[in-house]
Amino acid sequence: MKQMMIVAGMALCIACGSARRMPEGDMQGARENASLENGRHQYMKYCQKCHPMGEEGLGPALNNKPTPGFVEKFQVRHGLGAMPAFKKDVISKKDLGDLIKYLHTRKKAKRLS
Numbered sequence: 001m002k003q004m005m006i007v008a009g010m011a012l013c014i015a016c017g018s019a020r021r022m023p024e025g026d027m028q029g030a031r032e033n034a035s036l037e038n039g040r041h042q043y044m045k046y047c048q049k050c051h052p053m054g055e056e057g058l059g060p061a062l063n064n065k066p067t068p069g070f071v072e073k074f075q076v077r078h079g080l081g082a083m084p085a086f087k088k089d090v091i092s093k094k095d096l097g098d099l100i101k102y103l104h105t106r107k108k109a110k111r112l113s
C-alpha cells in the first residue's frame, strides 16, 4: 500500500513537473532567443560585409544612433546609394523583423535605442 502511495506521488510530481518545466515566461524567452539568433544569422549573411558588427565599414555605422526600426527596414527594402535593396524574396518579413531586433541589441550594448 505504501508503495502504491509512493508511485502515485511520483506520478503526480512528474505531471506537475512537466507543466511547470516550461512556464509561459520561459517559452517566450526561448522564442525570443530563437528570433534573435535568426536575426544575427540574417545580419551576418546580408549586412555584416558592409556594416561589420554594426560598425562603420563600406557602409556607415548602424550602432551609433537611435534610428527607429521602421526607418532601418525602409532602408533595407529600398536601398540607398551604394547600399542594395533587399526585397521580401531575399529577406522575409519575419527575418527582417528578427534582423532589426538583433541590430537593436547591438545598439543597446552602446546604450542607444
Ligand code: HEC
Pocket: 043, 046, 047, 048, 049, 050, 051, 058, 059, 060, 061, 062, 067, 071, 072, 075, 076, 080, 081, 082, 083, 084, 086
Ligand atoms: C554593399 C554594401 C552594403 C550592404 C550589404 C548593406 N549596406 Fe546598409 N548601407 C551601405 C551604404 C553605402 C550606406 C549609406 C547609403 C547612403 O547614405 O548613400 C548604408 C546605409 C544603411 C543605413 C542607413 C544608416 C544611416 O546612418 O543613414 C541602414 C539602416 C543600413 N544601411 C542597414 C543595412 C542593413 C540592415 C543591411 C543588411 C540587410 C545592410 N545595410 C546591408 C552599404 C551596405
